Amino acid sequence: MANQPVTSAGHHHAHHFKSADHEFSAAKQGMWVFLVTEVLMIGGLFVAYAIFRGLYPDMFSAAHKFLNVKLGLTNTIILLTSSLTMLMGVSSAQRGDQKRSLKFLAVTFLCAIGFLVVKYIEYSHKFHDGLLPGANFTNTDPLLMHPKTPLFFSLYFMMTGIHAFHVIVGMGLIAWIMKRTAKGEFSPGYYTPVELVGFYWHFVDLVWIYLFPLLYLVG
């Protein structure tokens, strides 16, 4: 044990890696592979969206008017901001400024809460107006006469729901690295979890970048 390189405060790389850098790049590659599976999962929904929008363009055009663009835009800006603060948090950790890192991670966490609050407002409106998936759809607005309209709301809830679930998971991960940062577990020599949680968070942002125009800004 004594001749294992110590790269940071108490972090020893696992014995099957040549070095801490080797361990870091393996972990990062693992994260990219994980993100691939995420793309494939959400990709199925995007394909479903493309197919149904191709089949029922008028219905999509009419139904999207029932989504609130202002709230969607607010959430877009909140998420982009949180991506920036997450990045600042990660780069601070990389440079060794753990206090600054902690602050930025905290702002990121608050942004996530803000995002979910807006989402809650949106969802409760939809519930109230009966704009629900499938058989639960009860809205009788003449604009929504197309018999396939509930399909739009199935896609809306499924896509934004899976995304919101990722936001919640991301909050848990941010809380976890905040705790570890506060304990002083990270340093310029070891910050793998911070950077990879950052990746995850940017990916959540990435998905929303597509969801916003696809759901809220249908032509």
Added chain:
Amino acid sequence: MNQNETSNKKPDQKTAGATNGPAGSSNETDGHGHHHIVPDGVALKVFGGLICLTVTTVVTSHLDLGVLNFPLAMFIATIKALLVVMFFMALKYDTKENTVIFASAFVFVAIFFGLVAPDIFFRGDVYVKKGQALIREVSGAGSTIPKGWISTPELVAKGKTIYATQCSTCHGVEGKGDGAAAAALNPKPRNFTQDAGWKVGRKPSQVYATLKTGIPGSAAMPVFGSLSQADRWALVHFVRSLAAGAPEDTNEDLAKIGIDPANEVAEKVAPSISVEMAMERMTEAPAKLVAMSGSNLEEGTSAGAKLYRSSCFSCHGQQGSGGIRVKNLGVKPASWVVTRALNETDAMASQDKFNKAVILGVPGSLMPGMAQFSATDLRDIYQFLKTGK
């Protein structure tokens, strides 16, 4: 741990690149490590770009750019996504390997879409092909069979399937003259399971003539002009098989319908879509329809509007609003069916379903199959019904 943390502020050799290097540098100790620290300046610039693009996409979504709206929105989203991936996730400074790994996900999503989309979006064209085949049959090509007047098990089996879609509505699934539409008809549809009551006769040539020309004075039996000669013979032999003792043709009987059995000269089939004609004959033409024809339909100059007026208007009304009474001629008191508003029907749910309903007809209803349309015609009519243009 906390003590170590502070005592470890001095960067050791391994992290020298990450901490001392200029912004954006990477440290590739032993060829594996890839540390890239995004400078705050770059992060802020990228963030500014993302916000600008977000505003742009919202603004452009309010402009009417026609078909360009969607590609533009996706283009902007993709630039935003690339900014996030390249700079926030620092893939630009990462290994080629990781770039390939991440890009592969999108390749596979594209393959998924590429395999599903052609099936979904072009399935309707299958019905167009079927329709063209039907037209060829009606026009005579490939529709004749040698000695069709002689019953074979194959013909009876074929007739059974045609019967199910074309005849069972009125004549009943079992041929007892008790189909769903029979209640409204007077005289009642023929009961094929008994020998008595065959108005024109039960010989093959007589049943054939009935299918070809209908029953004069009893328009409840319409002209099945969309059937090919072969299909008509198949139906003849199937309905004759429903009860025993059907008489056979003599040469004179065949001659009456233009067939010379010695020379095996098949009857000439005129190229026509007589179902449409039959529908015209069956359509009530009250003042309501006349008034309609004078309005903006005359102005309707789009290809879809013209086709609709010539082929659909008589039953479905000006804009497919339905409620037009299609009466059965020669029936007193008058009985009729009322066409449904098109937007209530499943056939209008998609272009594919529309093509299918138009070309193959709607089994169990009076909607006949109209096979004369091209794929473009069908798209025009569908477009006209959806948009009024």
